[in-house]
Amino acid sequence: MRQDDTISTKLFRYFFHIRGVLDKAARQQMNAAISKAFLFMWLYILVFTGGVLLFVKNTPNSESWMLFVYLSLLIGVGGSGLYIRRRAADLGLDIRKVIANQYDDAVEDAVMGSVWVGFLGGVVLFAVWMNVSPADRPFPGIFAFLFLVVACVWEAREAINHIVVVESDVKRRK
Amino acid sequence: MKESFLIKIMRYFFSIRGVLDEHNAREIGKVATNAFMFLWMYTGIANAVFLLLPQAIKTGSMINGFILFNMFIVWGGVGLYVTHKVSELKLNYQEVSTKEYPKAVHKAVIHGAWFGISYGLVTYLMFAQFNGFFSIVSIGFAIFIILISWTSDTQREIAHIVKVE
Numbered sequence: 001m002r003q004d005d006t007i008s009t010k011l012f013r014y015f016f017h018i019r020g021v022l023d024k025a026a027r028q029q030m031n032a033a034i035s036k037a038f039l040f041m042w043l044y045i046l047v048f049t050g051g052v053l054l055f056v057k058n059t060p061n062s063e064s065w066m067l068f069v070y071l072s073l074l075i076g077v078g079g080s081g082l083y084i085r086r087r088a089a090d091l092g093l094d095i096r097k098v099i100a101n102q103y104d105d106a107v108e109d110a111v112m113g114s115v116w117v118g119f120l121g122g123v124v125l126f127a128v129w130m131n132v133s134p135a136d137r138p139f140p141g142i143f144a145f146l147f148l149v150v151a152c153v154w155e156a157r158e159a160i161n162h163i164v165v166v167e168s169d170v171k172r173r174k
Numbered sequence: 175m176k177e178s179f180l181i182k183i184m185r186y187f188f189s190i191r192g193v194l195d196e197h198n199a200r201e202i203g204k205v206a207t208n209a210f211m212f213l214w215m216y217t218g219i220a221n222a223v224f225l226l227l228p229q230a231i232k233t234g235s236m237i238n239g240f241i242l243f244n245m246f247i248v249w250g251g252v253g254l255y256v257t258h259k260v261s262e263l264k265l266n267y268q269e270v271s272t273k274e275y276p277k278a279v280h281k282a283v284i285h286g287a288w289f290g291i292s293y294g295l296v297t298y299l300m301f302a303q304f305n306g307f308f309s310i311v312s313i314g315f316a317i318f319i320i321l322i323s324w325t326s327d328t329q330r331e332i333a334h335i336v337k338v339e
Binding site: 045 | 181234
């Protein structure tokens with residue numbers, strides 16, 4: 001089933017840690033969740049962008065406009081992303097079942113995947129940090145590095161916690 | 175099957191009239207996944223890149239352009255993609271009996287009106303940025319777009335109403 005997945009489904013699995021097999025029931029539930037998340041995001045961006053454009057002339061400087069960008073990231077990307085991850089977790093789709101001798105490979109995969117997701121999350125957090133208070137940002141390089149490390153470690157910890165070792169079929173038959 | 179409020183809104187916005195059986199629901203799920211992933215990644219990447227740009231080039235007009243571009247991508251790009259896919263799946267056809275036809279036409283006119291008002295509002299907001307909120311050009315062009323969108327959407331909706339015995 002995984003080989004038939006489209007690129008967007010593969011990206012979806014990767015970013016939202018969906019490791020389990022999407023059977024019919026799980027797929028239906030996830031499709032419903034994705035449809036809701038998509039519509040929320042679509043309407044949110046449209047309504048919010050329209051609202052922002054209405055007040056464009058009254059804003060004294062461009063700095064207050066950055067609020068638009070922060071809210072898009074926080075509510076649009078963060079909110080809908082958290083909702084999908086929560087739904088996947090409710091359905092137990094973020095759990096990866098492996099046999100004992102595959103565990104090391106699964107951990108390595110989890111770390112590699114988390115580095116990318118953590119890196120992207122860290123870059124976004126860093127970008128927000130650099131713009132929130134440009135006047136008093138001490139050691140921006142150190143903060144950027146810290147953001148990246150925390151995001152990567154957090155993601156890796158989450159991914160490894162969801163690896164479950166199961167007995168192989170051969171062992172079970174014995 | 176009971177549909178959630180958001181799914182009902184999705185049906186309304188993208189003119190999904192047909193019955194969502196297992197096959198159609200799966201196909202719509204695929205379309206929603208594509209659209210959601212694009213929107214999610216685009217919003218994340220575009221906003222992060224925008225934040226990383228040097229402060230000097232983030233002027234009022236630059237931010238204005240960025241916001242308008244977002245609206246263009248979301249409204250035009252993703253909205254059109256979903257509508258096109260729904261049309262490919264022939265889910266925008268509505269089957270009604272002869273008795274129900276006038277009611278369906280009335281609904282199509284109302285749908286067209288909402289469609290026209292939405293497009294007119296977007297056009298007005300875009301033009302108002304350059305000509306001012308009380309400019310005749312902004313208001314006139316918005317009314318023109320409302321009429322065009324209303325007519326074209328109503329015509330399309332009515333063309334997709336099929337009378338069955």
